[in-house]
Amino acid sequence: MLLDTEQLNRNIAEIQEKLDSGDIPAAVRIAARLSNRRLVDIISEAPKETALPFLEALGPVRSARVLSYLLEELAVELLQELNSEFVQEVFIEMEDDEIADIILHLPEDERDKYWALIPNEYKDDVEEIVTYEEESVGAYMEKDFLTGFKDDLVKDAIDMLSKARGEIDNTDYIYVINEDDKLLGVVSVQELAFAARNERLENIMTVKVHVARVNEPAIEAARLMKYRKFKLLPVLDLQDRLVGVMALHEAIDLLSEELAEDFVSISGASAEESYFTPPKDAIKMRLPWMAANVFLNLGAVAVISTFEDTIAQVAILAAFIPMITDMGGNVGIQALSVSIRSIALGEVQIDDVKRVLRKELSIGLINGLALGSLFAIIAYILQREPMIGLIAGIALGFNVIVAGVVGGTIPFLIKKIGKDPAMMTGPVLTTITDITGVTIYLGLSTIFLWQLLA
Structure with a gap:
């Protein structure tokens, strides 16, 4: 239907x-x-x-x-x-x-x-x-699964499977155990369907079985299930007894939650905050990050104040600062989001940072040239001053390159020292791109001040 x-x-x-x-x-x-x-x-x-x-x-x-x-x-x-x-x-x-x-x-x-x-x-x-610990495999495992013994016949396993339909959700595999609940192997439903009815489970089971331990991080088990395309993952306790299974839907939920938490964290918000968080608690989670951002942004303020004389002589220079810093932040967030997503899904490893660096450099060079040229033309049209357009375009182009490289690689560096890249990269990235963009822009303006005044 x-x-x-x-x-x-x-x-x-x-x-x-x-x-x-x-x-x-x-x-x-x-x-x-x-x-x-x-x-x-x-x-x-x-x-x-x-x-x-x-x-x-x-x-x-x-x-x-x-x-x-x-x-x-x-x-x-x-x-x-x-x-x-x-x-x-x-x-x-x-x-x-x-x-x-x-x-x-x-x-x-x-x-x-x-x-x-x-x-x-x-x-x-x-x-x-x-x-079990909140983020451990044990906290996410399910207790309904099918087991058999190595001497059980295929026909008996099929009968058990038929009776379990509608009562047990996890019927894709039969786990073969011994009298002490130790896992010996696994038999899939497909293998049962094609096996001889009088064959013993011992003769058709797979003995090399991927497992998770109750005290291991659940997110690592979820990634394993994604890579291997497992529908279920057997869970063993500390005595190697089969005590549960982790289902695919739990793995999907875990990976989705981690991605959502990472993208919330990029902005400096707490991954623990949700719609149901009371306003008082939400303020406690958000305010410290906002206060920290005030001090981080003092770096950009210090740079601008250094070029106070240049801005005083050519005041129009200040009009283009927001465009240069905002474009750097936008480009950096794009690269940052891709890197954090790839790390979270296990598509790349920490040692892949050199490959990511080469990729972001090539993207940054092309985007920087294109966006810098576009901005130079716009600045020239607005001010009818070729030198201002050239300086603004060069500054924006270089800031785009720096933002892409920093946004793409800094999550790997922070991950390498054992910190959460999502929680730390957002404020750090915007501070770096702001300082870089302003320094290049106002530095070039100071160097060519005589030309601008002329």
């Missing part, structure tokens, strides 16, 4: 209309035609006074799925407004790792209240997950 996009959009619009008018039963009837992911978008945009009764009317089974897809902060905000009986029913329908995410995002003083609502059979697994 083909997806009718127009009908889909009509259904979404109808639900939003029914929610706005307070007709919750009608909204629920229409929701039966939409996926849980579509409902997530609707609930995320709906006001709380309509989202809450809509969730309750959907029932605990559907609500559990929708809440598991929501941003954790929003899911917690909604759960705190729902009655305890309904929350308990929702927890019954959730996976243990999804409940753990909810618990970890609750305020400390409310965790005991919601812990009591977790089904007893889930508590051990949830407790295990929440004890």
